[in-house]
Amino acid sequence: MITGYKGESKDVKIPSKLRGKNVTQIDGSAFEDSDITSIEIGDKITYIGMSAFRGCKSLKTVKLGKSILNIDEGCFNDCTSLEAITLPKSLEKLGGSIFAGCTALKNVDLEDGGNFVIKDGVLLSADMKTLYFALPYAKLGNYTCPSEVETINPLAFFNCPTLTGFTFSDKVKSIPQGMFVLCTGLKELYIPDSVTQIGSVIITKSGVKTVTIPSSVKVIDKNAFIQSDGTNDKDLVIRAKAGSKAETFAKENSIKIEYTK
Template sequence: AFSNCTGLKSVSIGKGVKVLNGSVFEFCSSLSWVEMRVGLKAISDHAFGSCTSLKRIELSDSVYHLDKYAFYGCTNLQSIKFGKGVSEVSPYAFLECSALVEFIVDEDNRSFVSINGSLYTKDLKELVHYPSARKEPYFIVPKGLVSIRTGALLGPKYLKRFVVEEGNGSFIAEDGVLFSKDLREIVRYPAGKGRSYSIPYGTLYISEDAFFGCSLRNMVIPDGVRTIGMYTFYGCTSLTSISLPGTLYSVMDHSFSKCSSLKKVYLRDTIETLSVGHCAFAFCDPELRVLSDVPGFEVEPFEMKGVEGFYIPEGELPMFSGTLGLEWESVSDQ
């Protein structure tokens, strides 16, 4: 209804409004003040997407649900206060809120609590969101923490290492990098840690968001890794090339989106079939090339938004036809 109203500066949401529908205030770039009165119950996806002038949000006590991408791209949002009614926060509700410093939670809220500005479930068993602009160089994983919600750690650039309290049964830190206790899954790499990293052998899974917003230039993914999760390397703008292991069978949605310097993807010769998700390589370098000599290799179609020309040199990937649009098609489908 108000999407792209770039002159809109303030909004008071009346008692009769129960739900803010998707994209209702999206791209209202001058919107800097929002009043939410009691009565509002839910904020849908992209409702405040790219409202880049918002700095603080206070949710009324009646708001109970925040949908995915509710505040996506609010790059100047610094503080969010939860009323006592908030009980549901979807993954990626605060995607690309790069200035976020703190969550404040009403002491009567039964679902969430704020510890040092970070958002946890009330029982402290799950980290819901760690503000991206926190300046602490390390994050201490509490003894009782059981899980980290998808979208909880979205590239805090000052974070250089994880420290796991003794007695934690779910996580372990290796050289400052967070893994599952059995070391089969890499959970999070500190965004400010370094420019080069080799994932240890024995790792089978790379978690969603694991390298989100990191400053990595070089990355080695060993054989054994089977899946690369959603948003895993999203926004790794310094990453120029990556080699995908022969054991890999799935690259999920947005895995390499906005890796704006990514020019080369190497497919190892033991790959048989690879499923590539929606927008997995969106907004990478326009000259992105896939290099491989894998005979009979097949891939499912995927979108290449932001890439005007996707060049596959003759002989390097002979089982594909390159397109100049949004899809990459297998010759076997023609």
């Protein structure tokens, strides 16, 4: 396992073997905030840890090995010089928000025959049942979730200011943690009848001022609508039916409520 980097070279190659042993993993935060400009990852590497290259602001070129199975959450966060990357077909699992803050990123390619697809600037599983995340350069506008989507990953639309509207698939049952954080262009949120659970901090630092919640929702995280200072948005309005879980939640948290029929 590669646990850190103290070398002077800014062009780094991670070998398949080191001191006679196979190198199969890059540990979380291993290269975090380093000044490397390129990284080439050997073909024995199967796992890249959480925030492994986070904050590598000079990192412009990344070549991923052909055996990578899992890239963990926030791996390339804030790599502000990264312009393009190709994800190998070996990849099976992706963490949330791996390209957040990659302001120069213009293209993410997928090798043919892999487990993922990109549609309308959003990365999904090949069967379209799981929505992973929107790409930083996506021009989302009023986005409609593909009808096949059943699961949405945490932080799926983190810092997507171009998102102005969102329509859920009627197969989605849970709103994940941090789904619309920093979506400043999103003003309203309509949750469908298929949803039964709402996770934490779903609209923190977003533009959302109205959330319509159906009676199907039975679980709402206590921090679902808190802002960065830990308080609920004083201008937020929850639209819900009398007697619903949403009504109870709004009253318990001093959130304005507008009743629906």
